[in-house]
Amino acid sequence: MQERSFELHHGNKKIGVIGLGYVGLPLALLFTQNNHHVTGIDTDAYKIKQLQKGKSHIPDISDTDITSALTAGTLTVTTDYDVAASLDIIIICVPTPLSNDGKPDLRFIKQVSEALVPRLQKHQLIILESSTYPGTTRDVILPILEKSDLAIGEDVHLGYSPERIDPGNESMEVKDIPKVISGITDDCFRHVSRFYRSIFTQVVPASSVEVAELSKLLENSYRFINISFINEMAMLCDKLDINLWEAIASAGTKPYGFTPFFPGPGIGGHCIPVDPLYLYWVGQKHGYHHRFLSLAEHTNNQLPTYITRQVQSRLEQKKNIKASNILLCGIAYKKDSNDVRSSPAISIMKNFLQLGANVVYHDPYVPEVTIDQQTCHSVPLTTEQLEDADIVIFLTDHSTFPMQKIMDHATLIYDSRNQTQGLKGNADVIVLGGGKA
Numbered sequence: 001m002q003e004r005s006f007e008l009h010h011g012n013k014k015i016g017v018i019g020l021g022y023v024g025l026p027l028a029l030l031f032t033q034n035n036h037h038v039t040g041i042d043t044d045a046y047k048i049k050q051l052q053k054g055k056s057h058i059p060d061i062s063d064t065d066i067t068s069a070l071t072a073g074t075l076t077v078t079t080d081y082d083v084a085a086s087l088d089i090i091i092i093c094v095p096t097p098l099s100n101d102g103k104p105d106l107r108f109i110k111q112v113s114e115a116l117v118p119r120l121q122k123h124q125l126i127i128l129e130s131s132t133y134p135g136t137t138r139d140v141i142l143p144i145l146e147k148s149d150l151a152i153g154e155d156v157h158l159g160y161s162p163e164r165i166d167p168g169n170e171s172m173e174v175k176d177i178p179k180v181i182s183g184i185t186d187d188c189f190r191h192v193s194r195f196y197r198s199i200f201t202q203v204v205p206a207s208s209v210e211v212a213e214l215s216k217l218l219e220n221s222y223r224f225i226n227i228s229f230i231n232e233m234a235m236l237c238d239k240l241d242i243n244l245w246e247a248i249a250s251a252g253t254k255p256y257g258f259t260p261f262f263p264g265p266g267i268g269g270h271c272i273p274v275d276p277l278y279l280y281w282v283g284q285k286h287g288y289h290h291r292f293l294s295l296a297e298h299t300n301n302q303l304p305t306y307i308t309r310q311v312q313s314r315l316e317q318k319k320n321i322k323a324s325n326i327l328l329c330g331i332a333y334k335k336d337s338n339d340v341r342s343s344p345a346i347s348i349m350k351n352f353l354q355l356g357a358n359v360v361y362h363d364p365y366v367p368e369v370t371i372d373q374q375t376c377h378s379v380p381l382t383t384e385q386l387e388d389a390d391i392v393i394f395l396t397d398h399s400t401f402p403m404q405k406i407m408d409h410a411t412l413i414y415d416s417r418n419q420t421q422g423l424k425g426n427a428d429v430i431v432l433g434g435g436k437a
Contacts, residue, residue: 012036013195016087018112020047020077022270022339023129023163024093025061030174032074034199039087040077051077059338059365060167084119089195092128093163095270096278104133104278106140113144120148122155125191129163131271133217133278134210136160142184153185159192160209162216168336178202182212220275221293226261227272228296231303234263234433238310244433245418263433265395265416266303266344268333273300273342304347307393307432311414312355314430315390322356327389329406330396331363331378338365345395346371360385364400386410392427394419 013036017028020042028038042048047057054067069075084090094108109130116126126145128137137160142152150156164177179200183189189205196203206212230248237244244263252260267273280293315324333343340346345361350371352359361369362381369376379385381402386392386409394401397417406413407425416432 013088014039014086016041016084016090017093018042018090019093019095019108019130020044020051021093021095022058022167023165024091025056025058026165026174027091027093027129027163028075029061029065029069030199032069032072036074038069038075039083040075041079041081041083042077043079045079048077048079057338058167059336060170081115081119084116085121087124089125089127090116092126092130094130096130096132096274097270098274098277102277103281106132106136109136109141110144113141117144117148120145120150120156122150123157125157125159125188125195127159127161127192127195129161131162131216131220131275131278132213133282134213135282136213137209138184153188157183157185157188157191159183159188160212161192161196162212164216167339168334175199176201178204180204180206180212180215182206182209184209214279217275217279220272221279223261224267224272224276224300225292225296226259227264227267228299230261231263231266232299235306237433238436241436243431243435245421245431262418263416264303264344265307265348265432267300268341268343268345269339270341304344304351307348307414307416308351308355310430310432311352311391311393314412314414319390321352324357324390325388326352326357326359327379327385327392327410328359328361329363329381329392329394329401330398331361331366331369332396332398335397336365336399340366340369348393348395349376363396364398381406383409 015031015036016039017024018041020028020040028040031038050057051066054063054070056063056066092112094112096109097105099105128141142158145152145156145158152158159182161179161181165174179196181192181196181203183192193203206215234244248260248262251258276293280290283290312321315321328345328349331343331345332338332340349359349361353371360379361376363378367378386406389410391412391414392406392410393414394417397419403419403423407420407423407427410427413420413427413429415429418431420429
């Protein structure tokens, strides 16, 4: 059995990243930039084939980034878990979704852990980065890895470090985002710390894996509650005929005690709509009902219906919804991203299709999307397309949208992101939270 040393300054390490999605792939490339050899492992054979051809599936990562790492020999990608036996450090970045009944679904974490058991070697370091509830690393992963008959904390080291990748954010490099770190034992922590200190500008020690696990859920629950609150304020301001966006700007001038959050069509993605429900579940498991999270989920879930009804009400002042042409601008859940997971835009599109409207969408990052087993393709944002639409609905604030062109050629705009602020044109504009339609 090969002996491994964790004195990182004594040589570059062989690092495995399991799960090459929006978290794993950027991390893999960051590690290659620090002169480590990285093997990316993913069960999606198509994704692996595309990566082997130098094709990135993430807007933040260019094809050139992938090709350069492959050519330099610092990155290899595979579907084969057997390579895990030759690695020094293994980072787990697999999804942690919700089950159909709204409970934590840890099947991917469990599958990876089980796959590692027969391949574990002495002195390997295993780090979970997937967002999950407090207790997962100790109560779920640890018992599985112990099936290997290697002593965790002595023969193999295990830690947790919550991912903090922010897709579409070009203002901060991944290495400059403070990294929360933890270990199952003190010795595990030292190995995790030594590794991440060689990669990230700042590490933030947590006293236990449970503290680190909770910190990620706390971050996203904070955002979940505050975004849901401001969306509820938007619905109230539509009733009161008060511009919430202006009120937020005014409140934001206070130099202390106020953090601005902004309305939108609902919360999407894999983290913010999911992580708080992991926290809610673990609370229930211990006999505690988290009312704020429950109310926030209710508010978030009603936004797509609220926007659908607002648009329908305005359109039916002139024609039946079934005779209306609707153009959605943005189908991804987030600015300058191609991620449509839990995107409220998908729900809104479904609503209008079910009402019988003629719906098309434009999204430069999402060339096609499947709605109720039907594949829809992004349409070009031509003058004719804009003039033919009875309403243009902004659901994602992509920076590439030709805003003035849209303002000049659309007849009616529903703006859920306040992208039209300060712009003038021929279109009438309804703004979510902007007052009465």
